[in-house]
Amino acid sequence: MNYLKYIIVGFIFGIVLTKSEAVSWYRIYEMFHFQSFHMYGIIGVAVFTGVVGLQLIKRFKLKDIQGNPIVIADKEAGSVRYWVGGIFFGLGWALVGACPGPIFILLGAGILPVVFILIGALLGTYLYGLLKDKLPH
Helix, strand or coil: CCCHHHHHHHHHHHHHHHHCCCCCHHHHHHHHCCCCCHHHHHHHHHHHHHHHHHHHHHHHCCECCCCCECCCCCCCCCCHHHHHHHHHHHHHHHHHCCCHHHHHHHHHCCCCCHHHHHHHHHHHHHHHHHHCCCCCC
């Protein structure tokens, strides 16, 4: 029963992404061809919400559910890894038409070929885990 709140939030997140068409391959295709503002609007709202949320956490020194202070670590310097990671993420997103969150939403909606995308994402994550000590960070 401890995990019920996470399951409920996951369902709500899935419903919101589905109803907003953020999991639609066509919407993602439009975004990468700069034909529609729809996905940029969704991403912009997410970025704005994150910025406001982090500022509220920092200014009011908010605590987590268990009463512990929320500590937000500073990012390490360096931009090359963010550019390379962003390019790989964007290429994968553009090629398959789904980023990690919507993979599970599409599976839940019964679109079974997404299993191959999930396998690819898991293999990529595993490969990164094997190689991360050898990569420049």
